[in-house]
Amino acid sequence: MSEILVENVTHHFDAVLAVSDLSFRVERGEIVALVGRTGAGKSTAFNMIMGALKPDQGVVRVAGHDPFANSKALRGLIGVSFQNDRLLPWLTARGNIEFGLRILGVPAAERRKRADSWLEQTKLDGAGDLYPHQLSGGMRQRVSLARALAIDPSIVLLDESFSQLDHVTSKTLREDFGALARRLGKTCLLITHRIDDAVEMADRILVLAPPAHVVMEARPRAAGASPKSLQESIERALGGEDGAAEGTERTLAGGRPALVARGRVA
């Protein structure tokens, strides 16, 4: 059984059709990236998967449960992180990481032990007693990811979790998280508008065109796949001259970030 199943799902906001006949599956232990331009309906699809939004039509199943109608069934099964860290300012980094464990009723001593282990695994040693405002953006996002992982969910959902960080921070965080998720065998659904995020992390990439539906599927880790040509074919699938508006941001050899659009440096 697929861990995540999305079948012929449609959703609209008043006159705006955000998701149109979207179908895909994510198997256990797989890391799948949904890539699409801003406004493609990625977050709308994401919200239906995490149970915050009801599809107009179609079927969504997460670990076999309907995430909207049977929301409580996913208690302890999903870990979610977003573009912004959404940390609670009155809790320290450790307190934030412990938050999900508190909701699940894990005793204090056990919570602390697990939070400390996550601080270490997300390379936040020494930051446990600091409050969110005392942390850098990259560190806050690490805490946010640790908070999602600390409950040991079988499914991890990430909506643009690496997109708001500068390139170097985003890259190290991506690498660290990717390695961690693979080591722990988590099923991962990553949503991003940045092609490099997807190419670097995912086993499988689904390219979405607005209103959200799959127009291309790619396996960046398959034998013979070249990241560069993959990047270009995804850019083509995203299509349109204004693909450059969102662009694929890459770090050039000199470490200077630049906007690279369809092979030309803008």
Added chain:
Amino acid sequence: MTDAIPAGAAEKREAGKSASQLSTWLAAGAPTLVVIAVILGVMEVASWYTPSYVMPSVSSIGGALWRLMTLDLHHVLTTLLRLAIAMTFAIAVGTALGCIMGMFRPIQPYLRSLVIIDAGIPALSWMLIAVFWFRDPEIRIFFILSVIIIPFYALNVHDAIRALPKDWVEAIGTFRPSLFQIFYLLILPHIVPYILMTTRSIIGYAMRMVIFAELIGAAIGIGSAMGLAQGAFEMNVVLAWTVLLVILNLVFQQAIGLIEARVLRYRPEATIR
């Protein structure tokens, strides 16, 4: 890992704060002391040229103040106790009403209208109504204070919950908390600063209301003692009570400031230049 961890930054800031705190307080206190000295000077000079029921001498006010704080301490303590009981009750009920308004949509418009109507009723009306409704002076005072103070907390807590970032609610919701956990782990910590802020802004007003209520119908308490002193033309005693009330208000403000600094230590300090 490229992010540097500012190890010990918090501790260092704490240490620096306590060292400069004394001099900061002295600097902040100096203008107040100057103002007090000028006021006392003017009062003293005025007392030389007027009868004592218009302006008593500073030393007779000082003497009266000393007697208040020794012989009449029960008045002070009674008033403070009444204030404490009514404030505690009003904070509990007001916060509960605010939370109900914030958490249960269908009831919200009715409850909010009720609270806003209450907030519009003048304190004086409540005082007169209380005289008709209740015989016991303690119940009168408690009633008056409660109905006056509760709306402040109810409305501010409701507004606080409305200002709760949707992002947080959504992020916390992914863990599938119970309604009680949402209240206890998210809403309660979020509204604490608003409750403290409300307390800071109304404590002086609440104190004046207890004293008014005591003036109208109580045998002990600062308000009734002031009424008696006025009846006996003891202007020095009236002024001594006034000085004491001003001091009490400063003490309240300081105390709430300290509680805020302790409870809200997680907040970044914004410096506006």
